[in-house]
Amino acid sequence: MKISEVPNIYLLDLKNMQIIIEELKTEKGEKIYSIYQDRKYSINEEKEWTPDIDKAKKIKEEELPVEVAKYLNKLGISVKVPKVEKKEEKVENKEEQKQ
Numbered sequence: 001m002k003i004s005e006v007p008n009i010y011l012l013d014l015k016n017m018q019i020i021i022e023e024l025k026t027e028k029g030e031k032i033y034s035i036y037q038d039r040k041y042s043i044n045e046e047k048e049w050t051p052d053i054d055k056a057k058k059i060k061e062e063e064l065p066v067e068v069a070k071y072l073n074k075l076g077i078s079v080k081v082p083k084v085e086k087k088e089e090k091v092e093n094k095e096e097q098k099q
Contacts, residue, residue, distance in 0.1 A: 002027045011038070011056040012064070012079075019077065020051050021059070021068055033068055035075075 008023040018038035025031055041049045061069070061080045069081040 009053075009056040010059040011053055012059055012061070014077070014079070017077075018053075019072070020053060020056060021064075033065075033071070035068065035071065 003024050004027045005025045006022055007025060010021040010023070012019040012021060020036055020038050022034040023031060024034055036051070038051055038053060043049055062082055064072075064079060064082055066082055069079050072079045073081065
């Protein structure tokens with residue numbers, strides 16, 4: 001699998017840590033996410049890597065994609081799972097069909 005583009009980078013600021021969420025697209029157009037903590041990472045004894053968050057958009061818990069919020073919760077990072085708007089659309093469509 002090859003990554004063809006990184007359309008969005010988000011920074012989620014929680015009470016005790018900052019989470020970086022990269023939205024990635026594969027060469028087949030599939031959307032996947034890379035999720036990691038904003039900190040220094042040791043590559044080896046001599047090198048360290050720190051994520052570049054200058055271009056990251058700050059995002060609130062309520063704005064997270066549902067699948068990302070669920071993954072974070074599975075990882076033990078407690079976030080609110082946003083409500084899905086599609087259910088509301090279905091209810092509106094059913095009401096329109098009745099009329």
